[in-house]
Amino acid sequence: MSGIADLSAFELAAAFAHGDVTARAAVDAVAARIDRLQGRLNAYASTDIAGARERADDLDRRRARGEALGRLAGVVLSIKDNFATSSGATACGSRMLAGYHAPYNATVVARILAEDGIIIGKTAMDEFAMGSTTETSASGPVRNPWDPARVPGGSSGGAACAVAARLCHGGYGSDTGGSIRLPAAFCGVTGLKPTYGRVSRYGLVAYGSSLDQIGPLARDARDAALLLSAVEGHDPRDSTSAPLPPRNYLAALGELPRELRIGVARASFEGGCEGAVLASVDAACAAYRGLGATIVPIEMPMLKYAVACYYIVATAEASSNLARYDGVHFGHRTAEKEPPGENATVFLYSSSRREAFGAEVKRRIMLGTHVLSSGYYDAYYLKALKVRRLIKEEFDRVFERCDLVLLPASPTAPFALGEKITDPLAMYLSDVFTVSANLAGIPALSLPAGFAGGLPLGVQLLAPPLGEELLLQAGHAFQQATDWHRRTPPAGEEGA
Amino acid sequence: MAEPISRAEVEATARLARILLSEEEIAGFTSQLGSILAYMETLNELDTTDVEPLAHVLPLKNVLRPDEVRPSIGADLAVREAPDATNGFFRVPKVLGEGGGA
Numbered sequence: 001m002s003g004i005a006d007l008s009a010f011e012l013a014a015a016f017a018h019g020d021v022t023a024r025a026a027v028d029a030v031a032a033r034i035d036r037l038q039g040r041l042n043a044y045a046s047t048d049i050a051g052a053r054e055r056a057d058d059l060d061r062r063r064a065r066g067e068a069l070g071r072l073a074g075v076v077l078s079i080k081d082n083f084a085t086s087s088g089a090t091a092c093g094s095r096m097l098a099g100y101h102a103p104y105n106a107t108v109v110a111r112i113l114a115e116d117g118i119i120i121g122k123t124a125m126d127e128f129a130m131g132s133t134t135e136t137s138a139s140g141p142v143r144n145p146w147d148p149a150r151v152p153g154g155s156s157g158g159a160a161c162a163v164a165a166r167l168c169h170g171g172y173g174s175d176t177g178g179s180i181r182l183p184a185a186f187c188g189v190t191g192l193k194p195t196y197g198r199v200s201r202y203g204l205v206a207y208g209s210s211l212d213q214i215g216p217l218a219r220d221a222r223d224a225a226l227l228l229s230a231v232e233g234h235d236p237r238d239s240t241s242a243p244l245p246p247r248n249y250l251a252a253l254g255e256l257p258r259e260l261r262i263g264v265a266r267a268s269f270e271g272g273c274e275g276a277v278l279a280s281v282d283a284a285c286a287a288y289r290g291l292g293a294t295i296v297p298i299e300m301p302m303l304k305y306a307v308a309c310y311y312i313v314a315t316a317e318a319s320s321n322l323a324r325y326d327g328v329h330f331g332h333r334t335a336e337k338e339p340p341g342e343n344a345t346v347f348l349y350s351s352s353r354r355e356a357f358g359a360e361v362k363r364r365i366m367l368g369t370h371v372l373s374s375g376y377y378d379a380y381y382l383k384a385l386k387v388r389r390l391i392k393e394e395f396d397r398v399f400e401r402c403d404l405v406l407l408p409a410s411p412t413a414p415f416a417l418g419e420k421i422t423d424p425l426a427m428y429l430s431d432v433f434t435v436s437a438n439l440a441g442i443p444a445l446s447l448p449a450g451f452a453g454g455l456p457l458g459v460q461l462l463a464p465p466l467g468e469e470l471l472l473q474a475g476h477a478f479q480q481a482t483d484w485h486r487r488t489p490p491a492g493e494e495g496a
Numbered sequence: 497m498a499e500p501i502s503r504a505e506v507e508a509t510a511r512l513a514r515i516l517l518s519e520e521e522i523a524g525f526t527s528q529l530g531s532i533l534a535y536m537e538t539l540n541e542l543d544t545t546d547v548e549p550l551a552h553v554l555p556l557k558n559v560l561r562p563d564e565v566r567p568s569i570g571a572d573l574a575v576r577e578a579p580d581a582t583n584g585f586f587r588v589p590k591v592l593g594e595g596g597g598a
Contacts, residue, residue, distance in 0.1 A: 441553030
């Protein structure tokens with residue numbers, strides 16, 4: 001059974017432009033699915049169906065008048081709940097920001113609106129984007145649409161779930177250590193973390209500022225190309241945004257480039273992942289060989305240090321970024337009064353933060369504060385920054401011999417809710433294959449690449465800085481040769 | 497080798513991080529942060545003597561713009577989300593005098 005909600009963003013934009021589908025019909029089709037499935041999947045933290053319908057009606061009128069419309073016209077999109085929006089809540093999955101209304105739109109939100117995209121809601125996420133399962137969201141855990149007893153991955157789990165279950169045509173998330181790619185793999189959708197600096201972070205609630213990057217979660221690589229093209233480009237409001245003009249990646253999609261070399265560092269992952277994951281990597285290599293690419297065996301001995309390095313750098317930056325939640329400027333303030341003799345201001349800060357931060361956020365602030373503290377700075381933080389350079393230099397060397405690197409997206413298939421939530425280190429190791437791209441600042445694309453017992457598996461392609469065009473070409477070519485990305489989760493069909 | 501982090505260090509870190517922790521949280525973090533920090537010590541397998549630290553992947557330095565007055569959101573909107581504000585100011589507890597001691 002196929003309907004308007006099943007169309008890809010690319011197909012829908014074309015159908016809308018030709019007058020085959022109205023924007024209102026697109027919103028109604030998606031809204032009907034949200035109405036039916038949100039209770040079971042919990043993908044959205046908040047929705048604005050009435051606002052989406054108004055916007056759709058306006059687009060339909062403008063189209064009828066023959067106005068030129070943007071590239072996302074008619075497409076029903078979601079954004080992660082850590083994007084500032086001047087309408088509706090920006091809760092970031094936290095009690096700290098319950099009821100917070102940002103005074104401005106993030107640059108990405110402004111660009112989506114300028115391209116006539118329709119934002120239907122904000123997707124649930126791990127609190128402050130800190131998690132690999134979306135179990136720490138203040139709006140409750142998100143379910144995997146392929147098996148509601150399993151996690152969707154995190155931290156953009158709501159976005160991946162919504163794209164897979166047809167609760168939007170495409171979504172935007174953020175990726176600090178795999179938060180787009182891991183949920184994309186667990187939910188069977190395509191997820192792209194662009195090069196650091198490719199997409200403006202202005203208005204993205206900060207977690208690890210040298211690592212955070214916004215990117216699309218999409219039905220396929222072609223949709224990821226469309227969604228990235230619409231929002232990327234230099235932004236004077238983000239001093240780390242790359243001074244480059246936006247590109248149209250759709251125009252570049254076609255055949256796989258000739259003599260493409262894909263590096264595979266088998267020794268770095270074969271001992272650390274499930275058999276089905278390994279089989280999906282082998283199958284992806286075979287598919288690329290079939291498309292004319294060469295698989296180049298490589299060594300990446302630094303990869304095994306990436307998780308330790310990442311959780312020092314990311315938590316250090318988080319402890320600094322989250323200092324702004326002080327109970328004074330915005331967010332939660334304690335109602336408690338300081339005990340006699342205690343400093344009133346310190347009590348206000350410490351009590352507000354105790355009440356409103358969840359366990360994982362507290363853990364990461366504690367870890368980050370410790371690795372930056374006097375006596376430990378050199379042993380942990382400075383050491384991690386040096387290892388970060390070794391990891392980046394390893395990628396530089398590998399990309400002299402290869403055009404792309406292929407890795408699993410996750411060491412395992414989606415696991416059960418609750419399985420790792422009480423073991424933080426086990427949880428952090430879920431990110432073993434994704435964090436290195438953030439440390440090196442390079443782009444990486446997660447592609448559906450198989451199934452294990454009815455659960456989706458993903459592989460990841462990594463490219464040198466600013467290599468998005470090649471990544472998307474390679475992803476698109478793979479999806480012309482495979483149909484993993486076309487499978488739809490059973491949760492989408494039950495009770496239909 | 498000593499434990500990677502002691503209970504007293506967890507308490508000191510919580511004070512630096514401005515988070516009040518319960519007894520249960522202090523015990524939990526002492527053990528959890530201990531195993532995480534022990535894992536991080538795998539980095540010591542690498543000799544980084546002559547390696548320059550890398551804090552940021554971009555070659556950008558000191559991104560500047562002309563020092564021109566631009567429209568901004570204004571005081572009323574800036575304090576709109578504050579838990580306690582008055583006349584465009586954030587209200588905070590008394591920090592000087594008795595009970596302050598800052």
